[in-house]
Amino acid sequence: MRNHNYLNIDVLKLLILISLVAFNSSILYGQDEEVMEDAILSISFSEDNDTKIITTKAVDQSGMPIEDLELYYFVKRTFSLLPIGDSFNSTDENGIIKVEFPIDLPGDTIGNVNIVVKLIESDIYNDQTLEITKNWGIPTVIEDQETEKRSLWAAAANAPISLIVIVSSMIIAIWYIIFYIIFKLYKISKIKPLIN
Amino acid sequence: MNTVIQKEQEYRTKRGKALLGHTVNTSLKYKLWIAFLLLVIFIGGYAYYRQLKFGLVVTAMRDYTSWGIYISNFVFFVAISLVGSLISSILKLNKNDWSRPLTRVSEIIAVAAIICAAVIIIVDMGRPDRFFYVIMHLRIQSPIIWDVIIISTYLVISLLLLYLSLLPDIALCRDRLTAIPKWKKWLYRIMSINWSNHPKQIETHHKITKLLAISVLPVAFAIHTVTSWLFATTWRPGWDSTNLGPYFVSGAFMAGAAVIIVAMYLIRIHLKLKKYITELHFEKMGRLLVLLSLVYLYFNINEYLGPAFKMVGVEGEHITELFTGKYAPMYWFVQLGGLILPIVFLIFKPFRKPLPIFIISIFVVLGAWFKRFLIVIPSLQHPYLPIQDVDESYLHYVPTWEEWAITMSSFAWFLLIITVLIKLFPVIPVLKEKIDSETINKLNVFKNEKS
Numbered sequence: 001m002r003n004h005n006y007l008n009i010d011v012l013k014l015l016i017l018i019s020l021v022a023f024n025s026s027i028l029y030g031q032d033e034e035v036m037e038d039a040i041l042s043i044s045f046s047e048d049n050d051t052k053i054i055t056t057k058a059v060d061q062s063g064m065p066i067e068d069l070e071l072y073y074f075v076k077r078t079f080s081l082l083p084i085g086d087s088f089n090s091t092d093e094n095g096i097i098k099v100e101f102p103i104d105l106p107g108d109t110i111g112n113v114n115i116v117v118k119l120i121e122s123d124i125y126n127d128q129t130l131e132i133t134k135n136w137g138i139p140t141v142i143e144d145q146e147t148e149k150r151s152l153w154a155a156a157a158n159a160p161i162s163l164i165v166i167v168s169s170m171i172i173a174i175w176y177i178i179f180y181i182i183f184k185l186y187k188i189s190k191i192k193p194l195i196n
Numbered sequence: 197m198n199t200v201i202q203k204e205q206e207y208r209t210k211r212g213k214a215l216l217g218h219t220v221n222t223s224l225k226y227k228l229w230i231a232f233l234l235l236v237i238f239i240g241g242y243a244y245y246r247q248l249k250f251g252l253v254v255t256a257m258r259d260y261t262s263w264g265i266y267i268s269n270f271v272f273f274v275a276i277s278l279v280g281s282l283i284s285s286i287l288k289l290n291k292n293d294w295s296r297p298l299t300r301v302s303e304i305i306a307v308a309a310i311i312c313a314a315v316i317i318i319v320d321m322g323r324p325d326r327f328f329y330v331i332m333h334l335r336i337q338s339p340i341i342w343d344v345i346i347i348s349t350y351l352v353i354s355l356l357l358l359y360l361s362l363l364p365d366i367a368l369c370r371d372r373l374t375a376i377p378k379w380k381k382w383l384y385r386i387m388s389i390n391w392s393n394h395p396k397q398i399e400t401h402h403k404i405t406k407l408l409a410i411s412v413l414p415v416a417f418a419i420h421t422v423t424s425w426l427f428a429t430t431w432r433p434g435w436d437s438t439n440l441g442p443y444f445v446s447g448a449f450m451a452g453a454a455v456i457i458v459a460m461y462l463i464r465i466h467l468k469l470k471k472y473i474t475e476l477h478f479e480k481m482g483r484l485l486v487l488l489s490l491v492y493l494y495f496n497i498n499e500y501l502g503p504a505f506k507m508v509g510v511e512g513e514h515i516t517e518l519f520t521g522k523y524a525p526m527y528w529f530v531q532l533g534g535l536i537l538p539i540v541f542l543i544f545k546p547f548r549k550p551l552p553i554f555i556i557s558i559f560v561v562l563g564a565w566f567k568r569f570l571i572v573i574p575s576l577q578h579p580y581l582p583i584q585d586v587d588e589s590y591l592h593y594v595p596t597w598e599e600w601a602i603t604m605s606s607f608a609w610f611l612l613i614i615t616v617l618i619k620l621f622p623v624i625p626v627l628k629e630k631i632d633s634e635t636i637n638k639l640n641v642f643k644n645e646k647s
Contacts, residue, residue, distance in 0.1 A: 156335040167336055167345075170418075174349055177411045181356055181404045185389060188363075188400055193392030 037061050039069065039125040043117060045134060052101040052136055056117060058091050060125075065095025069122065073099050076114035076131075107137020207372060215622045216369065218467045220376060222619075225466075230615065233608045240605020243598040244319065252322045254598045259583050261576045261593035266320040268568035269603050272451070273313035273610070274347070274423050275444070275564065279452025280306025280354050281416035284361070285409045294480050297472050297624045301459050302452075303358040304623070308613035310351045312606050317347075319602060339429050342422045350419045353412050358617075359387075360405050365622050367391035383620070420445045427571070433503070433514035434575035443495040450488040451564035454557040457481050459614070461554035463623055472624050475550060482548030485560070489539045496535065514578045523574050526566050534563015 037060065044055045054073065058066040069091045074081035085099035107113040117130045150158045207213035247254050257264045283302035287295040318324045334341055370384035391397060424444035427435040437443075457478065464473040503511045504519070518527045538556045541547040547556065573593055583590075595603075 152337045154337075156333065156337075159336045164336055167342070171345060171349075174353075174411065174415060177407065178349075178352055178356065181360075181408060184400050184404045188391065188397045189389035191390070191392070191394045191397050193390070194394055 036124065036126050038128065039066055039119060039122075041071075041117065041119065041128070041130060043130065043132060045136075050103060052103060054085075054099045054101055054115065054117075056091075056097045056099070058095045058097075058119075065091070065093070066125070067091055067093050067095060069095070069119070069125070071097055072118040072120065074116040074118070075105055076116055081116055101136055105137050106140050107135070109140055109142060111135050111137045111139040113137035212368075212372060212626055214469065214471065215624050215626045216373060219369065219619060219622065220373060226615075226619070230612070233612045233615070236608035237605045237612070240601045240603075240608065243601035243605075246598055247319075247602070248324075254596060256593050256596050256599065258590040258593075259586050260579070260590045261573055263320075263572050263576060264593060265569065265573075265595050265599050265603050266316055268572040269565075269606060270313050270316040270320070271423055271444075271568040271571065272565050273309045273316065273606070274420055275448035275451045275568070276455050277306045277309035277313060277350065277354065277452075278416050278420055278445070278448040279309075279456055280357055281412045282449055282452055283456065284357055285412050285416070288409055292480075294476065298456060298460065298477065298481075299361055300358075300621075300623055300625060301463060301618075302456055303354065303361060304614055304617045305452075305455060305459060306354045307351075307358050307617070308610045310347065310354050311613060312610045314347050314351060315609070316606055317344075319606075339422065339425045343426055346415070346419045346422050350415050353408070353415055357408055357412055360401065360408060361625065362621055363388065363391055363401065364393070365626050367393070368626050369621070380620075417445055420448045427575075431580060432575045433511040433578050433580070434571070436511075437499060439495060439498050443492075443499050446488065446492040446495050447564065447567065450485065450492045451561060453481060453485045453488050454560035454564065457485065457553055457557040458561060461550055461557075463618070464550070467618075467623065469624065478550045478553050479545075479548045482542050482553050485553075485557070486539055486542045489535060489542075489560070493535055493539065496531070510578045510580055514574060517574055517578070518570065523570060527570055530563045530567045530570060533559050534567065535560075 040059045040061070042057045042059075044057075046053045046055060056071060058069045058071070060066055071089050071091070072083070073085040073089060074083055076082075082105075084102060089097050089099055091097050101115070105113060112133050112135055115132050115134055115136075117132075119125060119128045121127070148154050148158045150160045152160065152163075207216060243254075255264060255266075280303045283295055284299050288299065318327055321327060330341070330344060366384055367388040370381070370388045373380070373384070421441040421444065424440040428437060428440040460473050460477060460481070464470055500515065500518075504515050506512070507515065517523055538560050541556055542553065547553060577591060577593065
């Protein structure tokens with residue numbers, strides 16, 4: 001009787017093992033092989049009456065528009081980044097996103113603000129951050145310290161004169177007495193004892 | 197060993213022996229006491245190390261309660277420090293001669309308390325390394341700067357006050373304590389700054405002591421008034437009051453008097469000074485404590501009656517929480533146990549005996565500490581403008597073990613400073629009489645003293 005059991009159970013086990021390893025490594029290899037590429041982002045600005053729009057076009061290395069690419073928009077503030085636009089901003093089929101810039105954000109003394117656009121955590125494209133300075137903020141007027149009104153809430157240099165005079169005179173008076181006493185103690189130490 | 201040391205000293209008088217004896221004898225009880233204090237300080241040190249390493253997050257202080265028990269403890273210590281001025285200035289200038297033996301101990305307590313108060317402020321800082329920014333970027337408009345200035349001034353004045361009263365006694369230690377370690381001899385020699393009871397020295401000493409006794413008074417009032425302004429200038433229920441300055445100052449005098457009584461009792465027992473701290477002192481201090489408590493009671497009524505009658509908005513919530521809410525047990529303990537009952541008891545003479553008044557004073561001191569807790573914390577939990585979207589836990593404040601350990605170690609430091617100062621210097625002025633040229637000549641007490 002011909003034995004058709006070419007694949008005995010041990011061989012079968014080995015084949016399964018080999019195929020599993022091969023399959024897994026193909027997945028791993030496939031992932032390694034998938035090279036992340038850089039998206040090309042081009043940003044333009046447009047103003048129309050009271051609205052200010054940031055338009056971003058995303059294309060891949062071959063120049064094809066990237067659809068459904070999520071981008072994040074921020075304006076740099078003193079301590080952190082202020083998010084602008086919607087919670088999620090994705091490119092349309094033409095690879096374009098339009099985000100409205102708030103009209104009431106303070107900028108520096110000449111109205112410059114730093115707009116930051118971030119591409120993060122994409123499966124296909126590398127992270128990147130673009131920072132553009134734009135003259136879209138409201139210029140901040142820094143009061144001249146020389147002309148700032150003296151008040152309790154002014155800078156240290158512009159404290160009310162009356163307060164400076166009162167506090168200083170009290171400090172001088174009491175510390176004068178303290179130093180006078182210390183001086184007198186010094187004098188005491190210099191007195192030679194009487195010889196009986 | 198102790199008897200040998202005793203014999204070698206030149207005490208000259210019985211009084212000298214009684215009052216200087218404790219500076220040379222070291223008992224096992226004393227060593228155990230020091231070891232206990234050092235242990236508490238060590239635990240507090242570890243807690244502070246954790247606070248430095250991990251930041252203020254190890255405390256229970258969050259966005260709402262940003263001043264916790266550190267600041268209430270700070271206010272307590274500032275209050276206690278006023279006692280130096282009460283005894284050394286107010287009683288002295290009013291010629292209450294009975295208070296002379298209490299002068300030194302009150303000055304020692306004042307120095308220890310103001311040192312602890314100053315250090316606690318730094319402990320409360322998340323970045324203590326930036327403390328000097330407060331000085332470097334000084335803004336004279338800020339009440340915190342006023343407080344920093346006044347605390348450092350009062351610290352120097354308290355040290356001077358103690359030193360001036362000690363000076364003749366340090367010279368006495370230098371001359372009479374002959375069988376003491378070299379470092380102690382050196383310390384007495386340096387600190388006595390060639391004091392030789394020269395009439396000119398006595399005259400100058402008398403003059404500057406009086407000048408300092410007068411000057412310390414406005415500074416003492418200022419230190420606690422400015423501390424109250426830290427609260428009064430912040431817009432919170434319970435603090436938004438014009439009553440706060442005198443309320444704080446009167447409370448401080450009351451707490452200070454109670455601390456003196458506690459110290460008097462312990463010193464009297466442990467240093468065997470019953471002859472020098474007599475029942476008369478307790479009797480007089482008892483009367484003084486009643487007077488000071490009545491003044492404080494008056495300001496308390498002023499502080500709570502207005503807002504409690506109106507019960508407006510957040511102010512009403514704050515009052516409700518104190519009167520019937522979660523802080524009610526503490527509030528009523530403070531008001532009844534720490535203020536009203538002591539007044540009632542101390543009106544009767546038997547309660548002004550040493551032991552009863554000692555126990556009553558402990559209640560007053562405890563009440564004073566918890567009172568500062570009630571001034572600081574519940575107010576912070578009821579801001580006029582509630583903070584948005586905070587964690588629910590931020591609305592409550594239960595101090596962490598680190599905060600308790602650090603606070604306990606501040607008490608240990610306070611007691612350690614007092615213990616060490618009492619160990620180094622006579623706690624009661626050795627000279628019976630006031631030091632002035634006339635008395636010195638009359639008694640001729642210093643004749644033949646080595647200089």
